[in-house]
Amino acid sequence: MNISRRHLLVLLPAAAVAWKFVHAGTPEDSPNYQMSEHWWGMLIDIPKCIGCGNCVRACQTENDVPDGFFRTWVERYNVSDENMTTPTVISPDGGKEGFPIATEDGEKYFFVPKMCNHCADSPCTQVCPVGATFISPDGVVLIDQKYCLGCAYCVQACPYGCRYIHPEKKVADKCTLCYHRITKGLTTACCEACPTGARQLADLKNPKDPIHNFLKTHAVQVLKPQMATGAKAFYNGLDGSVR
Amino acid sequence: MKDAVHLFRFAGLFVIAFIVFLVVRGYVVPKSFGEYGHYRAAAIGEIAALPVKFAGHDACESCHTDIADTKLKGKHAHVNCEACHGALAVHAIDPTALTPTKPDTAVLCIRCHTATAAKPKDFPQVDPADHSGGAPCQTCHNPHSPAFDQGPAAAPAAGGAK
Numbered sequence: 001m002n003i004s005r006r007h008l009l010v011l012l013p014a015a016a017v018a019w020k021f022v023h024a025g026t027p028e029d030s031p032n033y034q035m036s037e038h039w040w041g042m043l044i045d046i047p048k049c050i051g052c053g054n055c056v057r058a059c060q061t062e063n064d065v066p067d068g069f070f071r072t073w074v075e076r077y078n079v080s081d082e083n084m085t086t087p088t089v090i091s092p093d094g095g096k097e098g099f100p101i102a103t104e105d106g107e108k109y110f111f112v113p114k115m116c117n118h119c120a121d122s123p124c125t126q127v128c129p130v131g132a133t134f135i136s137p138d139g140v141v142l143i144d145q146k147y148c149l150g151c152a153y154c155v156q157a158c159p160y161g162c163r164y165i166h167p168e169k170k171v172a173d174k175c176t177l178c179y180h181r182i183t184k185g186l187t188t189a190c191c192e193a194c195p196t197g198a199r200q201l202a203d204l205k206n207p208k209d210p211i212h213n214f215l216k217t218h219a220v221q222v223l224k225p226q227m228a229t230g231a232k233a234f235y236n237g238l239d240g241s242v243r
Numbered sequence: 244m245k246d247a248v249h250l251f252r253f254a255g256l257f258v259i260a261f262i263v264f265l266v267v268r269g270y271v272v273p274k275s276f277g278e279y280g281h282y283r284a285a286a287i288g289e290i291a292a293l294p295v296k297f298a299g300h301d302a303c304e305s306c307h308t309d310i311a312d313t314k315l316k317g318k319h320a321h322v323n324c325e326a327c328h329g330a331l332a333v334h335a336i337d338p339t340a341l342t343p344t345k346p347d348t349a350v351l352c353i354r355c356h357t358a359t360a361a362k363p364k365d366f367p368q369v370d371p372a373d374h375s376g377g378a379p380c381q382t383c384h385n386p387h388s389p390a391f392d393q394g395p396a397a398a399p400a401a402g403g404a405k
Contacts, residue, residue, distance in 0.1 A: 052354050061296055099361060102360040102361040103359075106360075131280075142290055144282060144286035145286075176290055179290045179293075180291050180292065187299070192300070193325060193326045195319075195326045
């Protein structure tokens with residue numbers, strides 16, 4: 001094979017980049033990741049969500065989530081002027097294949113993507129009798145599936161309904177904030193697949209993360225703030241009717 | 244005083260039971276348990292070691308520079324490659340291992356762009372049947388840069404395109 005100097009110079013950087021991704025396999029290979037330097041959360045920008053279901057499908061692909069179970073899902077709210085406190089909420093198959101067409105123009109509609117809030121004071125980790133679920137030093141609520149008994153206390157304790165018992169493994173399962181991706185410098189599968197930027201991974205300990213500016217300049221809310229869970233899924237434009 | 248031997252036997256029993264407890268505990272409790280808190284610290288590494296399925300747009304763009312350039316100039320600049328093409332880490336690691344199939348625009352485009360009252364009003368949306376009369380989207384639009392001036396064939400707008 002003949003490679004001219006010109007071609008070699010073109011190929012070398014591409015090969016170097018490719019090699020970097022090949023070797024981003026295990027944590028040992030990403031030695032630059034320090035848990036103490038990160039505090040992870042998520043920004044969900046409701047006015048940008050179009051309800052396409054890309055995030056739900058991406059999550060199921062990335063994390064082998066069984067059919068009928070969801071680590072993230074999308075709800076469609078329809079709120080009437082007369083009764084703000086009882087909205088009509090639908091989420092057909094978690095919004096995985098989108099939503100039925102809404103024709104009644106003029107009504108109040110919006111989509112709410114839901115997922116684990118990776119609470120700093122999470123009720124789910126507090127009830128585990130064996131120490132199988134925990135908040136990692138970088139702020140991600142994880143499950144040690146080798147240690148979990150499947151008692152489902154945590155499933156009951158989560159105020160956001162983000163946990164389920166895996167039908168085959170018979171242990172608790174939930175969103176890991178794509179821990180296997182974020183520790184390698186990638187974003188989560190749902191953020192990668194979101195076409196509108198309605199979901200953005202946020203590192204609260206990174207001063208360069210645009211989340212800081214966003215939180216300063218927007219009216220941001222978390223779900224069920226009255227429960228004092230320290231939720232780190234920040235919702236922009238969250239309507240008062242969302243439960 | 245000779246009755247005290249009963250007490251020593253009893254104390255000895257306690258000491259043996261305590262040693263047995265410590266030995267059993269040493270075997271049963273995982274090595275990394277308690278390193279960061281009341282859990283097995285090794286579990287963090289195990290979760291972090293799971294395989295990645297979405298390569299991430301940086302990996303795609305390091306080879307497909309021409310498409311990345313086209314996309315960057317168009318309306319889909321912020322739509323990542325795998326949002327439409329699906330998870331392709333296998334392809335990113337070894338391009339010969341998997342040849343991605345071209346997404347069907349009839350399914351792909353309408354997923355986002357079908358008009359419904361529930362979507363944000365400023366998001367471009369159309370009634371697919373009315374908009375193209377059944378013609379596939381890529382007849383007029385280049386999916387990587389969907390505005391007309393950059394499409395494969397300049398065509399007049401039909402239906403309710405915003």
